[in-house]
Amino acid sequence: MSRLEPVIASNPSSTMTPSPSFIWQVPTWPGMHYDVVRIGGELARAHRSQGVIEGQLAGLGFERRLELAAEAWSQDAVATAAIEGERIALTAVRSSVARRLGVGNQDGPDAPRSVEGLLDIMDDAVRQRAAPLTHERLCAWQAALFPTGYSGMTRILVGAYREHAEPMQIVSGRQGRERVHYEAPSSADVPAQMQTFLEWFNASTEHDSLVKAALAHLWFETIHPFEDGNGRIGRVLIDLVLARDSGEVSRLIRTSQRLLDRRRDYYEQLERAQHGDLDVTEWVLWFVEQVRVSCEEASSVVDSALAKTIFWVSHEDKVLTPRQRKVVNLLLDAGPNGFEGGMNTRKYESVGSTSRATASRELIELEDMGLLCKVGGGRSTRYYLNIPGWGPADQATSDALSQDG
Template identity: 85%
Template sequence: MPTSFIWQTPTWPGMHYDAISVGTELARAHRAQGVVEGKLTSIGFEQRLELAAEAWSQEAVATAAIEGERIDLTAVRSSVARRLGVGNQEGPNAPRSVEGLLDIMDDAVLQRDAPLTHERLCAWQAALFPTGYSGMSRILVGAYREHAEPMQIVSGHVGRERVHYEAPSSARVPSEMQVFLEWFNAITEHDSLVKAALAHLWFETIHPFEDGNGRIGRVIVDLVLARESGEVSRLIRTSQRLLERRNDYYQQLERAQHGQLDVTEWVLWFVEQVRVSCEEASVAVDAALAKAVFWTSHQDKALTTRQRKVVNLLLDAGPKGFEGGMSTRKYESIGSTSRATASRELIELEEMGLLGKVGAGRSTRYYLNIPGWGPADVVVAKLPASS
């Protein structure tokens, strides 16, 4: 038998939190949101779309990975590119289930002002499981769970399972969801980030579907953020942050579901993750701005197709993103060329001022000539004086 401590479902929506304790972190998170929105005004529409496409792609992969599902980032990127009309739209098609995930993520942003209803949630869940199967198991799709057995969140090997939480009985789900939806759609006194935290916790506690609750619960977070920030919210990679802190994420949910109505610790933790996601989005916008300035300053340089490919690769990697810098050997491999050609073209890029270098001989490494994007001792070749 599984070892467990079955928690009683809290009486929602009687949950509460310490507004003073949460207030400081809320202020920091909203400042971080404002910084992202302010920086976005400095870049072009096409660049904003590119940033949104990459963030959305990474979010889809991350929310699936939290549930232990691996999906192909390349296929996701091409699907997102087609949806937004930007980037490489000729890539592979994503499986129907992945397209369904992108559909519901898109719906949360584009239809952010529409009410959240039983029908909408059931449509979201059905989109995740177009075949009616979760793995090898047949599940009920497009409807709340109906099975008589308790819905339990379990970990561990067969015979040694640990039950972390037992959700309300299936018979209670419709009434529990009705109360949740009335609260969610009503105007409340809660700050938007607090509402996202409470909504996610509450939905996961009810666990209304046979499968897909985690992904849908995180799309509900997307919906709340989109209602505040519109399409800018696509840049806030909350699921990627939750994946990075996956163990903490599960532990924090578990503690909050313990039956106590004071959920201050959960709200504080959740708002902190949103703040960090905003700060990371700000770094991504900075990188996009740096790329734009870089190409503007070098628009008069005649580069080979291979040189442009390598420079774009370094730019896409971002600050400190291309580990160890660019070497002749790496250039040779990436550009499918000879060692001599690789060495010559790297030297040309340095002489034109696109790259700086560190070291000498076999230890020579090249970095983009962008302040802060390489080691402090990067040296850039001096351009010849104009006559």
């Protein structure tokens, strides 16, 4: 096995004997604590980033906000599955999300039932954020992920906590050379452990919302209550806490995408916290940093959307051909640094499926209308959107980027 995955140990005699090796074996579990002073600065930065997104969204129309939320949600769904090694088609997810939010292209392919189940629970976490988290709700979430009752080729218990007597272990490595990263509490202890967790989760606590998300995810993953699906459900719990904090805006914060980008660190940080004592400062600090970066990335997306909206408003009196509009939108979608080397005649010819002469003429027209600005000359001519900060920093930068001729 090349990734971390849950395994029900088939030979209990070969597993670890109980010892204070894991956080749940500490006598005062689940009394996790953290250094408020150490995490204070990162918390403040993360909340500032959240506030920036909310302020930016005020400048966008309702439909545009929905479009951004749909794309972020689609990508996060693909990411949370990818963390577990499951590949799902982004196009199918996008069409399903579009139908759920009533926005964009809703005529795409249908997603598999398991993917629809994942979207169901992600949607439930945001729409029903004020509802209490219960055993029944969690079990329904897990059942939605495995509509056939199988995980791959293996039949699993769905809609209920695990019941097997064998230890639940997280392992990696090929068969016969497995490495045990973690062993969860016994199945017999799961109901009581989950009851304590749910009472804490639903109670008003003194914890900051981002800290609560960090603790909830670690706590849930430590109990590992289901035979499969624990990772995806644990990340939906993050969505639920963030939704309670910032409502629908939370759909824009792609935490699962960030955790996928840092998957190795994610696994290492979880494993370290689960093997440590009840001081989880390092885990909380790392987690809050990932949420902050997710917020900053979301802010960049919203910033680009705002720039696009303002750009078209300022040029609403211009008459463009469909091909010109397509190329300009391509540049806008790429963002300030997304279209390396700018646009030139050869690229326009390819993107617009037209002749070299037409490409040259239409680029000049876009420059004359003020939509594009030209940099360089001759074969090194490049065009950039006429938006402050979206072109090359200087002529030298442009020349360096345009050596492909």
